[in-house]
Amino acid sequence: MSPKASALGTSLPHESGHLHVSGEARYVDDLPPPRGMLVAQALTSNVAHGFIRRLDVRRARVLPGVHAVLTAEDIPGHNDISPFARDEELLASSEVHCIGQSIALVVAESLELCRAGLARIEIDIEPLPAILSIEAARAAGSFLSNEHVIERGHLETAFAGAKLRLEGTVETGGQDHFYLETHASLVTPLEDRSFLVQSSTQHPSEVQAKVAEVLGLSSSAVVVECPRMGGGFGGKETQAANFAALAALGAHHTRRPVKVWLNRDQDMICTGKRHPFWSRFRAGFEADGRITALEVETYSDGGFSADLSKPVLDRALFHLDNAYFIPNLRFSGRVVRTHQPSNTAFRGFGGPQGMFVVEHVLNLAAERLGLDSAEIRERNFYGPAPRNLTPYGQEVTENRLARIHSELLESAEYRARQASIAAHNQSHRWKKRGLAFQPVKFGISFTNAMLNQAGALVNIFIDGSVQVNHGGTEMGQGLHTKMRVIAAHELGLPLSRIRLMTTATDKIPNTSATAASSGADLNGQAVRQACVTLRERLKEVACGLLEIPETERAGVIFEDGQVRHPASKMTVDFSALTVRAHRDQVSLSATGYYRTPNIHYDEAQGRGHPFHYFAYGGAVIEVEVNGFTGEHRLRRVDVLHDVGDSLVPSVDRGQIEGGFIQGLGWLTSEELVVAESGELRTHSPDTYKIPALGEAPPDFFVHLLERAPQPDVVHGSKAVGEPPFMLAIGVITALRQAILAYGSGAAELSLEIPATPEAVLRAIESRREPR
């Protein structure tokens, strides 16, 4: 049997799997220390808001083993690390805006000496009033953005005519990224005032720009490499620049390599998280559960600086509709400024927070109207025109919601299980179950059109082996695995001939962050294009080598490491072809470039086309709740997800399962407890509980929607990184149903997020004894 012509669409191990399991995979902190390497630690603010009255580092500077103690005055360039708003200092110059903000940097021969140096710094911070909640920020008029409004239809008329009117508020909390690898950067000074930055970052180009800016250099003097990340999830999109710039500042002053690595507590205290949101809503429904009107006024906690808070808020607004057509609506949102670390990108990027609001509203309506979770959602799905227009005017195309709904409910035996759960709940006093259906529609593209571009550089060597460079970073999501398959497919080579190279800004310049689920879409097209360019060049060489007329060139095919012309039964090894190409003075190196067409959005009008397409998915979730303690468990989860024609199904499945469990953590166990001082109380896994192995459902069935190619995306595939996270919202719907089974109280069920055992018990108790 001949080997399969292409690995495209087959399940493959992670590209670095063999390195992961043997401990050979290197992360920034694992790199061999360059000669003379120093380490650095920052003095950080211990007050949420304050004025630096005095900062004296002289005693620290004279400590043997300490090579430099640096403050804002020592920054040769601009004291700024913000992605665009110019509102975030690398080292606070006079005012501190959150606990954990860097004020000074000690560079020394060991972490212990750094700590000794830090202890010798004399600092006097005058505390100023701190704003620590959305509520307080709104009251104080503390905002980071203007109001963004999207509206259509006739809201008040629709409310007046609604059979069911609901109003209320809803809150979702923050979430720490808890990538297993904390932030790390190693900066080595090179010749002629240039620097090599090795950083655990999703955005090497931004790290490059910020390091250059802080040091007062041009970007060409800085090379940023990202070997791989031990997880990112959005937390290393903008926030890595901070620690790379600190290391660079140290390297600049000491002329020695400097590493900045955060321990877990530092990482959790100093860095931004998922945005907490607070929303007020009014909704109107028909008696059959169709939503006719929805007004949502939402506020996110941006922390102390803009960071990416505005685009996060925008995406929340773009996902307040989730999968549902809402004829009359007004969505408005604004980012508040508080004295917390600046909140940032996190898988879903506001999407989960927006979607949670409409799902909450649907839950309330279904509970009032006696509809089941699948029924009310299906009735509200986007459909054919005119029910295909999003609030911002983009058409919902390739709509797979109805298909997912029907296929999933059948495969998950939804109706039969619903009946058996009802019977179970009748006969069990202290254990109740709930079953929920959760659909997701998620817009794919950076909503900032400029970011939707990517580059690649593919080098073929004379021996026929290939190096693939692209602008994306590998954080575990399997991007390199997918890029390798695309290159192998286009060049007709076995995977073993394709090597993925460290992401580096001197290979691929001016890249966008690997974010917005877009890594494979954008970089895949660029890699593909570079490979196609090379293949076409090689075809011409092949014609010469195989003595085929130039007109027959289209008949030359590349597969299994060979180049064939079936018509003339001629075959040559790929490596023979590359030897010939080099001899013929044909370049074996090519770049590829891709930009997503037709992305635009007019915020003033609240109208546009911010997404290239939509990804869809659905989940059926069963939970059990213990009425004694509020503890709860997932019993079974069925997912049907639309990834188009999967490039690598094993990778996509991994993203779906991992995303779901991360969403589960956000909604049920991960709790950022902040003291009145603004201090984060849960800053390590001792107190901040992400799901452990036992939280994974015993039955976890994940299927990819079949026969679902996506037009205009590389090989018909679709983005998968973020959408599955939001499937976990259905856990809350299922929990509500189980809780409702405990009592017959007429009062509306109130369940706090995260739905910890304590929150669930409170909800059960409030149902039992109406208060």
Added chain:
Amino acid sequence: MGYTAAMKELSFILNGHEVKERNVAPTTTLLQYLRQHLQLTGTKEGCAEGDCGACTVAVLDPHGEDGPTYRAINACLVLLPMMQGQTIVTVEGLKTGDQLHPVQQKLIEAFGSQCGYCTPGVVMSLFEACYRKDLDAEWKVDDQLCGNLCRCTGYRPIRESARSLAGRCPNDRFLEDLRQAESSERSVHYESEGELYLAPESFDALFDHLDTHPDVRLVAGGTDLSLEITKRFVRPKKLLSLEAIEALSEHRVEGDTWVVGAGVTLSRLERPAPKYAPALARMLRFFAARQIKNRATIGGNLCTASPIGDLAPVLLMLDAEFVLRSRAGERIVPSAEFFLSYRKTALRKKEIMSAVRIPILTAHAEHRLSAYKVSKRQELDISAVSAGLRVELEHGKVKRARFAFGGLAATPARASRLEAAVTGQPWTEASLEKALPALEQDYKPIDDHRGSAWYRMTIAKRLVLGFLLETESEPSPEHAYRPTGTVDPEASR
């Protein structure tokens, strides 16, 4: 001095090679040593507190219940001198030439790594599982892995790998090492960078050291003490380890008492506990993670006297006694008199806990007992409330009650008012409901990030009620594989 051979250097086997070390401070953790001194960077630091498992390595324990066995431990929670005489395997030591170990191969094939950062730790936990002979239930396999956090995969492939690897025990060089395993010199007298680490083999030597170094800190498994080093950057100048005293790590039955040496690790308790103290076995299922249980000792857990220590409520409930030993000899203190105030115990200066005496109680319809733990996350979490509950009945009325709780007060303590309130009363739901308010006189729990005072008090009451219901048909209930809650009042239906 009581020790015989004053050791100037530490020696151990690391990935098949003998290592001798004399220049590293004794408060260096194994993780720091591997990464910074040996540049073995496969083992990762994810939290430095034993909660994530990224630093998991395996050590060979020649004294397993089923013979020699590998044990996964957190490299961040052991100090280098604790490795004296041990055989250590790190992720770098698993390949044979270019050949991956079956656990490595399986994890790749199961798509069990994404970012790869937790993976070396997962691999080493799987490595222990692979050579364990007692992973005969799915919950045990889950328990084996609950100390390895993964943020990427959602765990399904890891769980699948674990189930297929558990007990596979390939006939390879690692199995051969188990066959050849023998006890080694564990005593330590090591001094470097102005820090002293002592691990004597006899009580006499121990008490000599205590006389010579009145300022020495005692350490057993080190899982608690290491946190001071990794989290608060404290460097104790002098440490005195109990680890090399063999008598402390033995357990035996004396009549109707199970006598457990204070140095017995929690994982070694797991095998005999279901027979002699099923309530303790039940608590161990929700106690920390495998890596911690492989190092932490029963005596260590009790002597730290943490208000949220999980063993204390069970032992209080069982009317266990603690054997305290000094040069003068042994004295026996009832568990109810051991915990004096916040982190203060009845231990005197130059005295250690040497054993725990646990009455072997036979549960039956008139004598019911169980243990509970409620936490935000069921696996590897510190309890909001833990409880050991026991009633002796006579003609349907309570003759004696032992209700002990952790998490409700400054020490683990018995609920004497509630005990009094139920004594002499019928053991029924209605009667208990009337007595439960007495619990509010026993404890004034606090609000913190693990639970509010309301939650703690509510749960405490619920656990007593749940205990009543749960033990109606099963006087000493076992847990289902995946209980939805810590108490299952419907278990008998």
